[in-house]
Amino acid sequence: MNCKHKLGALALLAGISMAPAMAASNLLVFDHGIGVIPVSSGPGPAGSAETVNRNIVRGVQPPGNIWVIRELKASVKDDARIRVDGRGLLLGGGNSIGGTANQSVMATLICDASAPFTQYNSNPTGVPLDANGDFRIDDTLVPAPPADCASPVLLIRNLGGAWFAAGIAAHAN
Numbered sequence: 172m173n174c175k176h177k178l179g180a181l182a183l184l185a186g187i188s189m190a191p192a193m194a195a196s197n198l199l200v201f202d203h204g205i206g207v208i209p210v211s212s213g214p215g216p217a218g219s220a221e222t223v224n225r226n227i228v229r230g231v232q233p234p235g236n237i238w239v240i241r242e243l244k245a246s247v248k249d250d251a252r253i254r255v256d257g258r259g260l261l262l263g264g265g266n267s268i269g270g271t272a273n274q275s276v277m278a279t280l281i282c283d284a285s286a287p288f289t290q291y292n293s294n295p296t297g298v299p300l301d302a303n304g305d306f307r308i309d310d311t312l313v314p315a316p317p318a319d320c321a322s323p324v325l326l327i328r329n330l331g332g333a334w335f336a337a338g339i340a341a342h343a344n
Contacts, residue, residue, distance in 0.1 A: 195248035201338030204243025209233035234333040237263035251315035255308040271300040282320035
């Protein structure tokens with residue numbers, strides 16, 4: 172092998188060995204998910220006016236019906252890239268139970284434990300749910316979340332803004 176080829180081979184090896192070191196690392200990881208139950212508490216005592224408390228999470232409203240999710244895995248990188256793999260996000264009640272209602276979804280990360288809440292969103296045009304409720308979001312959050320996301324909540328929302336599911340944080344760096 173001549174000198175020119177040796178240098179090319181070394182440059183290739185150096186590029187391969189340096190690539191993982193330059194890759195963005197995980198800021199947050201979410202493993203599993205929780206579907207939404209739109210009402211967090213029901214009517215008062217017998218004879219009183221019915222009141223309900225909506226299951227509002229950090230300022231984000233729930234939809235009008237229950238949604239379930241079979242599996243959710245997500246990662247947020249320190250360069251604001253987000254990847255969410257969801258399986259089985261389906262209506263859990265009503266006349267269209269087990270369906271998707273032709274919804275599209277987006278991801279919202281919220282790091283604040285108390286108001287005001289800053290929302291870090293994937294593309295608001297969202298991705299459509301497959302007929303079985305599966306979806307994949309591979310996008311960048313805007314604005315970029317802070318390096319210290321002290322109290323992370325990941326919400327899967329419809330394009331109207333209601334949250335359908337929440338990710339369970341596995342760990343934070």
